[in-house]
Amino acid sequence: MTSAGTPGGDRVRVVVTTDPELDDLNSMLRLVLYSNEIELAGLVYSSSMFHWAGDPARGVEPFRWPPAGARGHIDQAIDAYERVHDTLRVHDARYPAPGDLRAVVREGNVSTEGDTRDATPGSDLIADLLADDEPGTLVLQAWGGLNTIARALMSVEERHAGSPGWDALRARIMARTVLTSWGEQDSAFAEYIRPRWPELELRQVATVAWGYGARQVTPPATHRFYSAAWTREHVSRVGPIGAAYRVWGDGLQMADGFDKEDCFGLRGLSREELEDRGYQVFFPVEEPGAFISEGDSSNFALHVANGLRSWQHPTWGGWGGRQVPDAEDPYRWSSDRFSMDFSKPPVDWGDAARWVPAFQNDFAARLLWSVTDDYADANHAPRIEVTTGLDVTATAGERVVVRWRVEDPDGDPVDVFAWQYREAGTCPSAATLTRGDDREVTVRVPADAAPGQTVHVILEATDRGEPPLTAYARIVLTIADETEA
Template identity: 55%
Template sequence: MIEPDPLATPRIVVTTDPELDDLNSMLRLLLYSNEIDIAALVYSASQFHYAGDSVKDIAPYRWPAPGDRMHIDIAVDAYEKAYDNLVRHDPRYPLPADLRRLVKVGNVKNVGDTDEPTPGSDLVRDVLLGDAPGQVFAQAWGGMNTIARALLSIEEEFFGTERWDEIYALITRRTVITAFAEQDGTFAEYIRPRWPDLEFRDVATTAWGYFASAVVPEEDAVYLSPNWMRENVTSVGPIGEEYRVWGDGKHMADGFDEGDYFGLVDPRKEDLEAQGYVVWCPIQPAGSWISEGDSSAFALHIDNGLRNWEHPSFGGWGGRQERDAHDPHRWHSVGDSGQGLAGPITDRGEVGQWFGAYQRDFAARLRWSVTPEYADANHAPRVDADGPEHRVVSAGERVELAFTVMDPDGDEVRIRTYVDENASTSRAHIELAESAVLVAIADDAPTGSVTHVIVEATDSGEPMMTGYARFVLSVE
């Protein structure tokens, strides 16, 4: 069997429920579809949203009204309106018609629904079994049930046949499930017992979610503000127009939803509670950021140089994960306090440090969507390593890491170099020389430890954009 190439561009499958932040994440994802290989966009259920089943007398729960345009289709519609401009900035943007072919309805009737195959689960099944040179990341933005149904269909077809060992090895060697926590019971009840070697990364983060204001650095709080959101997001073209912010008058589901008061303009907590709302998220000024909880899942794959997807411990715009103490194939966000709201709000995934760069990059891409001339918009600088990005070193060794910076717009670029202490397990002293970083590995660096050196390049365009290179030095 051909082993998946760990450095090949991965394919991604997205399963998603109709939470408002899933719409926001979907809009952002499509702005990055020029550099992310999207293989499926599938509606799914979760414990927070399901469509119901009249045959089994299951009522819909926090689900859009029949006939309403659903959030994936809303995002693709907006993308189609912006496509002619986007493709001027990168010809790799997929045709809207190609994206529409990836949109399917998965298992949506009930929380944890895996009763039967659906067009969505069949598409996920085909992607997991199909030709792909690298890994396949199956993302659960809601529940994992549609992914579980795809795996169950594979098991039903091949278990007990002479091909089962081959198929099991294929799936477990290249498939990674990423999820914002477990929003149904299908991982614990089916996936882990029947697929014990499958890698699962819980990529739940705080800085991309409803509680971002509690963990974003003070200097980056502006990127949550009504003024910044209005000037850089909601007023910028068809994609920005669909983006959800506080007080926008919109709602998620059909009928009264006790947890959805985001569309109301500057309500008072006591008035909301009197109307029957459960005020679980602090109220923000009208026009403010609400959430993009699932953007951490695909941020792993953005081609910014941090190589976030290559290993869970690397970290980057999509957060950083640690291995679970009880399951060698499970990783969870650093500082993970679980999905519950009890206890202090922490920066799960250590992503607050990247918030400003990711928001500015988003704003720049939104400007692409309304700018027909390449020269009239900003584009990110690139940092390329002149030599291997992974190196074996010795304790006390001095290493020179050469790199090249290119800005496509000819902007001035500010270079910053530093040791990523979060991802590193050994110390080092670094100095920036011309087009190189001089690294002195600590004399007491233990065998097996690693030092991550980041080269960060930020241009002078508007909005400023940032590219990176990550060098990983392993001590032997």
């Protein structure tokens, strides 16, 4: 069965490097609710062009960094998780022990922007993972700068370059390691990683649909999921994890002292009044209690086992958005239509807006799990199995019948909707989908489909529980040459 709660195969190992931005805290709080589906091999503090800890010995002052002794946002998220861990395990026994998460927390390279000067506990953890013999993919996520990851690669090079097995190790690392990042928040990738590791895959997963400007790039129908009313009911008032989630007007700051870009905690002031006080207000002021941002969630949303299989290829798309090839770098992928130039007219950057309701409802359900100690009193995602197979070979003009089975662990009715994901497929024409009964759809492949092209059909299975939860199945039809079919 493919479901939101059952991984499709072995879980990849993931290391998160993150700076102390408020949206990183929010993404970390969501991440721990998905730690049952993702093997977290490292949670590492890092710097970026927006945050660094400073280095008194070199006369570098801290910039937007929590004061010494303050609990960092990774630790804050684990603290909240620890309070509800036993309750979460009622809903999925795979939730890791809080101590197991704490065991992989490290401080990485934090002293300055782009800091790679010395090896750190965080970079050493990553370096050891890069060079180990474990099978499978290793995913290194940069929620801030890529500098700690770069320092880890430097350490691997320092330890092994010139040894008899160096060429093989270097090739193996590039073949099995994937970087994901929300933009390039320092120069480490351009200056070191790409020149020295030219075949290391980078997926840029930046999408504004989960960021500060979410309302400017998503349809009005989705905006209720960012509203103060929805956020209070489904997040802020739901247990310790929800209470730790940053919202507009919550009275909090990212660091001590005045920060002209950190006006989110203030309430009762208009944009003009904030600007009169010296703040730079990049996005419209929202009502107290409303969603601010958790832009880095697109990094780990790739690995949520919801049936979209978005991890299998950057162009396939899913809750974390969709990536397209870079015109100049064959090992680099960028979010579809994304631009760091927010002065341009807003669009659905990252192709993520279509998934907002489902991902938000799933978040709300998991928060409810954290405060519901009886499995029967909470909602859980349905499961959908495609009995005719997920990967199908077809010919141009052929009619392909897709059949499925659906189960819901709570006994709720489930509605299944089938649609063609045009952007994900390589066939530019539209397929025709004709529903049969509740368990069947016939897909007519476009008559002009060329051999090697693909058509992606998505099945959305949404239950009628509260909140409604969605699981998916992606059927990929690959067009064969009629003479070979």
